Amino acid sequence: MSNQEWPLWEVFIRSKQGLNHKHVGSLRASDEVMAIENARDVYTRRSEGISIWVVESKHVFASEPNDADSLFEPADSKVYRHPTFYDVPDEVSHM
């Protein structure tokens, strides 16, 4: 009997009101078709969403937590990067 695990997949769900897919967890599946069905069974039982993305975990690259200060802190004190000096008309939504 084999002790090999199926590949691990990361699951992203977009809710009915949402614009973006959110990461909700991971699961194991042998291929992408099974991964979508397993995601539907495990992560949308309670009407959490209407769209599923699955990505094999090995294809997800993440930033190193140790690099967080050099990656992200420099942006904190650069106010000129934020377009805060415009008057945005009311008719323009999602700005």
Next chain:
Amino acid sequence: MNIQEALFQYVLRLGDDSLILGHRLSEWCGHGPVLEEDIATINISLDLIGQATNLLEYAGKLEGKGRDEDAIAFLRLEHEYKNILLVEQTNGDFGKTMMRQFFFDSYRKLLFDRLVKSPDVQLAAIADKALKETKYHLKHSSEWIIRLGDGTEESHRRIQDSLDALYKYSNELFFTDEVEDTLVENGVIPSLDGLEDEWNTYVQAILKEATLTIPTNNWKQSGGRLGKHTEHLGMLLTELQYMQRAYPNMKW
């Protein structure tokens, strides 16, 4: 047979199929081969029990003797259940469960496609809701047949054994007698002509892709629709009915 009596018997048949198969699938809870399949299987079980609730509630109304869905589900004797023999077979290994499910789902999908057009509003509504669930069940079980059949040597051998064991129960899916005849003649349900051919076409295509061989022996089992069951139903009902009989009228 009058129409109301025929419709009661028909809805009871469909409800019992869903109830008994739903119960069989619930036996997998906590025992699935992997977490995701455990959840998938009990999801399907819950869907079927939900269908059974709708169907048996409607049956109770048609019968007109004051029985609700719980009384019908939990308090009958073995010979009063009208499910087909296929659904009371033991679960066996995961493959056998999937093969049983595959035969059932493919039949139910074709049947509900027709029943949504029934002029009986309640039956059509139940079929409409169940059809969405059934399409997913069918996708799930069909894919497992292909994966297991066209899989490893062991998975192929096991699923072929399951096909050999269960095929003889498949013809009962298409059993009809004066119950269905009365309803079709009076336009309560659409004709069931051609259903078996459509089922054969679909099932054979999937089994071919799964590199499986259909058994050639022609001997077929039936009897469930008339209350004549295999040795399995008695034991199944012992579990199914235990709580209601031990604690009458209990509520969660």
